[in-house]
Amino acid sequence: MSTTEAAEVGALPKAESGARAGSVGEPTKGSWVVRIAVLAIVILWLIPTAGVLITSFRPEILVDTTGWWTALAKPFQAAQWTLENYRLALTSAGFADAFLNSLAVAIPATVIPISIAAFAAYAFSWMEFRGRYIMFVAVVGLLVVPLQMALIPILRLYSQGAVLFDRQIFPDLDLNGTFLGIWLAHTAFGLPLAIYLLRNYIGSLPSSIIESAKIDGADHFTIFRRLIVPLSVPALAAFAIFQFLWVWNDLLVAYVFLGGTARTKVLTIALAGLVGQQGENWHLLTAAAFISMGLPLLVFFSLQRYFVRGLTAGAVKG
């Protein structure tokens, strides 16, 4: 992924692009057209989100009778706005619990694959062992395998163990509907990309560092802990954000392995459920949607450059 390093939204060399815009031969008459075109696309892109945001703060009766854009006519009228929708969504609609469940799924499902992948990536880069090359080729091959291929067997694995060619090869672990079950599934689905990316990064660290640490008597575990992890922070952060958002926004894996019971449902499941039963409750639905978007948007705005890097690198994920 040669595009990985260069792709950053917020980190553009300002001076350079400014110089290009003002340089010789640049048709200045086009700049108005350009500005208007850019602005038009941006507004077009923001309108749907703006609709949800505005609706979520309007009282139920107004949401139900008038379009959200009518609120823009008199934005300073206090009766136009309310926080009631959020209170309702968090309490009676159960989105507070769903938020907690999403955290309980997403945080370990980010940390576990990164740890496992970092160790594996180190071994693939700096340790000699039989089967190293062929194992890594397998990882590359697994990059694009659709996770739909894994749903049925893993669900059966969780509920009745594994049988291959009529032979019990794996015990019944009763992991269905548990956090451990979904962590392991998300971990496995995220692993090929994580190993691939981290090996690219860790493998490109200068070998002199590792050699001299070895001469100083450090073993592999110490080298990994004291040298590799600190040096790989940018790559680890990029993948962490990508994986966190991927898990947080995932509906399919959560739907299959956690299900829709009130106890374990995550935000995306709760949101989909709300659409199903109460499609016309827009005041609740929009507030719920924004609760589910809050954390990703926060991550997005605060960690934009890492996020983009992870996402661009994730272009090969299956």
Place this chain on the structure above:
Amino acid sequence: MTVKQEPPPRLPPPDPTPTQALVVDPPPPRRDAVWVSVLRLIGLIAIPVVGFFFLGTVFDFLKDENANRGIVVIVAIVVGVVGIIVLFWGMNELVNRLPERIREGFRPYVFVGPALVLLSVFMIYPVINTILVSTKDASGETFVGLDNFKFIFTDESMLRAIRNTAGWMIIVPLVAVSIGLAFATLADRLRRGEAIAKSMIFLPMAISFAGAAVTWQLVYAYRPEAFGSNIGLLNGIMLGLGQDPVPWLQQQPWNNLLLMVIMVWMQTGFAMVVLSAAIKSIPDEIIEAARIDGATELQVFRRIIVPTIVPTIVVVTTYMVINALKVFDIVFVIGSAEANGTEVIAERMLDWFFISNHDGRGAAIAVLLFVAVVPVMIWNVRRFREQEATR
């Protein structure tokens, strides 16, 4: 041994003095006493046993219906995060207790082991198993040959799903990459505000497909007469223009395009960011030279910018085609796919497997998805091997 505990945190000095190198490893005792080996063996067995017992207790707590949700969540996070660290630390300690001769030969497998186990159990075994189940009946027990595949290529709803998915795979990447490229080129010419403008286009990428589906349902919302006022944006515009409101999501086959708009809305930002980076990496001199030679802006775009970034366009487009192939959440959350004729393959797979409880057909549909990505898989592996050969 002392050096092991205190390794330099950063770059060690380039040339370690000979004395340093000499004191590093005092020769270890040749052979341990028998009781030491026995103790080691007990440790080797005891640690995992205690670990499993402890984990079992914790997971029983996590399954407890009546436990406070907040505490359960905190315990879950701590167990998950600490557990993985303890796992590696513990395994490393176990390896350190192995006899000297086999220790270093064993250690790499401790490092790659967990990854290999997970990938084997959760990816490689499932691929084989799904292919086998695709030849079985609803319960996944009895062999039925290719009946399930016959079904997916004759069933009307499945055929529609295949056609629709093909539409998603062509239209979504085409539109998203085109808008992304156009926007990246335009934003590149802005004197100020380029970063902000790009963030706004990129923003939908951070939210879930489910959230996006809800967002766009509000745009497409429709209520028939006498069922309340139309609060959807599109129908608001229709009313403003003096037209009758339209049940957008039931307009076959155009409703498929309306669902594709959602994915285009989400993924254009991605195309834009990657392509923008590629455009910025074109040396300014080349573009300046063309302008001085009298090339128009359109010519610069068509003859210089686009040809230079073709490899990037290919990668981005491939990514989007695969994503479109697997599209599921949007159709699933909007709902009524069968009634509205908006089925897609991944959505049918879940429907057959989870709602109709037909494992065989679900698996066969999954195999269909798998077969579709096999060319990309081969391409990835081939490209990787070429890279390794030149390394």
